[in-house]
Amino acid sequence: MPVTAIGAYNAQPLDSQDKFNGLQLVYLCWERHLMFCAPFTFPLPPTMPFGDFIEHVVKSSISQHPDAPQVDFNHAQWRLNDQPFTPNYSASLIDNGIDHKSLLHMNTPGLNGIAGTFN
């Protein structure tokens, strides 16, 4: 049953991509860095190259973390919507398969947060 209602009931999703003025939402979780309390939400053009996403979006968002300067993006391990994922830096987000409301997990081996506490 899609909803318990007194009669016929139709509803539209409030967050479909057409409502974001040409942008799509991308979520990013930096694993083992709980100082950032939750994954980030970014509104991005689907055509943005993955390399630009790293350079202009990810780097500034994590810059306050003491581990940020040591992140080696060439060796970062990624998951896209819970599946292993190898990004193509020159391809766009959408061509990388990163569509609306996708969640990226970024793992940076060797970096375990503030004093190794996963913070």
Add this chain to the structure above:
Amino acid sequence: MAVKKRLNAKEKYRCMTRDLDWEPSYQTHEDIYPHERFEGIKITDWDKWEDPFRLTMDTYWKYQAEKEKKLYAIFDAFSQNNGHTTLSDARYVNALKLFLSGVTPLEYQAYQGFARVGRQFSGAGARIACQMQAIDELRHVQTQIHAMSHYNKHFNGLHDFAHMHDRVWFLSVPKSFFEDARTAGPFEFLTAISFSFEYVLTNLLFVPFMSGAAFNGDMATVTFGFSAQSDEARHMTLGLEVIKFLLEQHEDNVPIIQRWIDKWFWRGYRLLTLVGMMMDYMLPNKVMSWSEAWGVYFEDAGGALFKDLERYGIRPPKHVEETTVGKDHVSHQAWSIFYQYSQATNFHTWMPTDEELDWLSSKYPDTFDKIYRPRFEHWRALQEKGERFYNPTLPMLCQICQIPLSFTEPDEQTTLSHRTTEHEGERYHFCSQGCCDIFEYEPTKYIQAWLPVHQILQGNCGGADVETIVRDYYNISPGQDNFEYLGSTEHRRWQDWHPNDRNSAPATPVDPDLLKTG
């Protein structure tokens, strides 16, 4: 002829309540009570309903008027004696800001909800009980506003709580909780609010705030608490009566009620995260830890309750085992959210003092030193360097509870918990299996969730940057009503009132650069 002049209490109750009901002859029951059947609940005999209140309106007014007289006398005395200056510390008032914008509007929603279901039951006993509770709830709204109005003269952020409740990002957590209940059928509403919230979890809301008030010198709020206590006792009685009545009416009701208990227990547990944070972080004089409160008021009391309900075929709520892990984490996780997004709240945040950190270490021996203390000490060190941490991004929210995805997996305490599902080609994200289950049962309801972060990014909150939204859409004055407590106008004012207060570090004004954050 001997005329009996007075009715005894029992007769009077019968005459003034159920006797006022009548059998309709022009309209069918179904037309008069159209909401009574669509949830699948079967009522075979409304006369089996035991009235939990046993109060007639005239007695009710008399009692309440008596209570109000005393209550307002104390408010006046508190105000005339400048009661706000003898609080434990000005940080305490931030708990009241959370209460006034997060809880008081829920009392109003409760009034609206009970007024509605009080119209929808064909049993007169149930209708009257709900109407009485509706009036109680309205009284609570009013007395809470009056109890806190004195603080509004001396502290920031209390000026527009109802407007904030409708708009501010984190206030969508309590707001959507109650709207979920109010948009359900009448029986689910009662199971959600009367049983799961008022009966099972209310002590975890009321006791912390009211004892918190008592421990921190807030006589106005304590007195409100006493005045509401007898009402709350009636509400709890109604909650238990509702559940037993529904379970006894028909065996087909059992699985429906069980699913509602599962859902509303989980929703209530998530909502109470905010209370846990208040207890552990916002009370300068602590009452008990959130973990202890959960143990006493849920694990002990709730354990006995669910044992009692076993004979009806009801088991403890699904995912309850996750709460025994979560109770040692959630308050710290919540304070971390509010600390880093304090540029968008209607209250101040701060890092615990050394003494408070030690208290947290002792209350949370398995989690605090390992995970949360290093985080907080790092933030404190940054603050001492003049680099107080604010998170300039927007967080990912759970589609159901609307809290940022900040909780960790029950079996992996350093991995953020996340569940996802697809519905009609759209992806949805959740903080937990409990929230995901709720979505999957009624997806059509929750695809419409008004998630504040997504609404901001769709351009529906009057601006593109956080500062504009906070100032113009939330009506929160950036830098005055929010950000760091140390050095705030409130902190400095408090120090002016207490020049010799040894507990306060010297207040330095907020660094104007920080105000640009977000």
